[in-house]
Amino acid sequence: MTITGEIRSSKRRSGPPRLKITSLEVLCGILVLALLLQSRLVDLLDVPKLRTASTVFVAICVQAMPFLVLGVLISGAIAAFVPASALRRLLPSKTALAVPVAGVAGVALPGCECASVPVARRLMQQGVAPAVALTFLLAAPAVNPIVLVATAVAFNDTPMMVVARFVGSLLTAMVMGWLWVRFGKMEWIAERALARLGDHDGTSRWAVFAESARHDLVDAGGFLVLGGLFAATFKTFVPVAWMQTLGGQVVLGVIVMAFLAVILALCSEADAFVAVAFSALPLLPRLVFLVVGPAVDVKLIALQAGAFGKSFAFRFAPATFVVAILCAVVTGVVLL
Amino acid sequence: MRRETQNILLILLGGALLKISFSGLYLRYVQKGLLPLLIAAGVIMVGLAVFAIVQDVRRGKAAAEDDHGHSHSSRSTWLMLLPVLAVFLISPPALGGDVVSSAADTNQTQRSRNLLGDLPSGEVIPLSMTEFVTRTAWDESGTLDGRRVKLTGFLTRADGGTFVARLAISCCAADARPLKVRLTGDVPSLPDEQWVEVTGKVVPKSANEKNSWVPSFTVESTTSVAQPVEPYES
Incomplete structure (x- = not known):
């Protein structure tokens, strides 16, 4: 609150040339204020619920940052070292065929969802069809080996869960890709998302790499924090204990678990351990939790809104949510 | 937001990651295995920011200002300050x-039966809570x-229980x-949240479906201890 307030006031005051307040002065001001008010801030947060929320908030940020950094490094590397023509040669020219290729290529990105957003945006900037990049965006966090091994460890009594998760997530990603081919509109994606950053002329490739990575990090970092803020609030203030009483009601279980996956915003490497804990529920709702989580959650929606614009995120996220539930249910009914 | 401010924010955030990594405070938030990734992420963040600053200085102020002109980083970047403040001020x-x-009670979901080996011998066996509740829930x-x-x-x-x-x-x-x-037994009257080592014996067959597989434990002695460096089990 105070932050936006100060930005606004700094804008207003930046009018007269003599008293120029830039973001740099604002930052210093905030830091000094925070230092002065430190003890009062600590007192203010000394309520069990708020303490829990602040710990979970820091935990989500700390846990996700390395993966975001990995994502922006890959994104920077693509910008600097992979010419657009190479990508075009690598993928089938027909978009509908390139979609499944992108889905399977998701296996190669060993990270969670925070890493895949900057990579997907960079792929679009390099001329890859949006449908293909979006399929990669959805597939990568769910089908990579680290996530599958974690799922296998968590569900070591039901190995079919791993297969079902792989198939369900891949299916979700490909269906969304094909839906984009059919219905997607370029104008939903914010222009800035597709604008290419600077030209290669004059600067070395390493400078392009560093600048692209830095730019993506600054761009996405704030949205990651926003997502962490939402997730920590939900996690702390939405009581989860009553979920155990849902028992055998499968339909209700599916719906509740799908929403829970969205608001908890767990890292896809950890969600299997949480899903296995809902032991009162049958396997199907828990599979829905595992398929929806990496495809759409509050942290991811925030990151997508930052990378591709709000009008994209508010269409893409609900569509993905529905598609992911359907794909998970179909896969679960067939495989489990 | 100006490039300089962005870079300072990056250095602060990377510094916060490095601070919790080297002070061991990261164990309050994440699992032990993440340490190398945390350090790498912190170093890379600081490195990218320093590299940009050096480039800007070398190119001269004019180029930096020009860059600022068409860098439309949104206001959301300010949010990166929140984890920094949380780590440095509130911790x-x-x-x-x-x-x-x-x-929800999650005792029964720990691992499963086939991971259990023989108990070590000895007068008093130190066990992790994970192993203890797993054995009470699965080991018949x-x-x-x-x-x-x-x-x-x-x-x-x-x-009404402790x-x-x-x-x-x-x-x-x-x-x-x-x-x-x-x-049960010699239940300690220490305050909530106090870390303790309790020695005693399990009440046989006390973990069942009705009590969400929470076993009972007859306490023989209790020692208060400081919070372990690793507060969580994994």
């Missing part, structure tokens, strides 16, 4: 009793019965799962 504590009381042969066991956790009270509890995480504190053991 949130490890999760405790609040999570145990609000989360009763290997724990009659054995003297030492558990480490914090005290928490609910429904429990020793510990949280297990697999990635970060957001996925913490509580492990609980109900205390």
Whole structure:
């Protein structure tokens, strides 16, 4: 609150040339204020619920940052070292065929969802069809080996869960890709998302790499924090204990678990351990939790809104949510 | 936001990651295995920012200002300050009793039967809470019965009972799962959230479906201890 307030006031005051307040002065001001008010801030947060929320908030940020950094490094590397023509040669020219290729290529990105957003945006900037990049965006966090091994460890009594998760997530990603081919509109994606950053002329490739990575990090970092803020609030203030009483009601279980996956915003490497804990529920709702989580959650929606614009995120996220539930249910009914 | 401010924010955030990594405070938030990734992420953040600053200085002020002109980083970048302030000023504590009381009971979901080996021999066996509750929930042969066991956790009270509890995480504190053991016998009267080592024996067959597989434990002695460096089990 105070932050936006100060930005606004700094804008207003930046009018007269003599008293120029830039973001740099604002930052210093905030830091000094925070230092002065430190003890009062600590007192203010000394309520069990708020303490829990602040710990979970820091935990989500700390846990996700390395993966975001990995994502922006890959994104920077693509910008600097992979010419657009190479990508075009690598993928089938027909978009509908390139979609499944992108889905399977998701296996190669060993990270969670925070890493895949900057990579997907960079792929679009390099001329890859949006449908293909979006399929990669959805597939990568769910089908990579680290996530599958974690799922296998968590569900070591039901190995079919791993297969079902792989198939369900891949299916979700490909269906969304094909839906984009059919219905997607370029104008939903914010222009800035597709604008290419600077030209290669004059600067070395390493400078392009560093600048692209830095730019993506600054761009996405704030949205990651926003997502962490939402997730920590939900996690702390939405009581989860009553979920155990849902028992055998499968339909209700599916719906509740799908929403829970969205608001908890767990890292896809950890969600299997949480899903296995809902032991009162049958396997199907828990599979829905595992398929929806990496495809759409509050942290991811925030990151997508930052990378591709709000009008994209508010269409893409609900569509993905529905598609992911359907794909998970179909896969679960067939495989489990 | 100006490039300079962005770079300072990056240095602050990277510095915050490095601070919790080297001070060991990261164990309050994430699992031990993440340490190398945290350090790498912190170093890369600081490195990218320093590289940009050096480039800007070399190119001269004019180029930097020009860049600022068409860099439309949104206001959201300011939010990166929040984790920095949280880490440096507030330094949130490890999760405790609040999570145990609000989360679902998850005792029975720990691993499964086939991972259990033989108990080590000895007068008092130190066991992790994970292993203890797993054995009480899954092991029907009763290997724990009659054995003297030492558990480490914090005290928490609910429904008229006193429990020793510990949280297990697999990635970060957001996925913490509580492990609980109900205390009977010489129940300590220490305050909630106090970390203790309790020595005693399991009440045979006390974990069942009705009590969400929370076993009972007959306490023989209790020692208060400081919070372990690794507050969570994994």
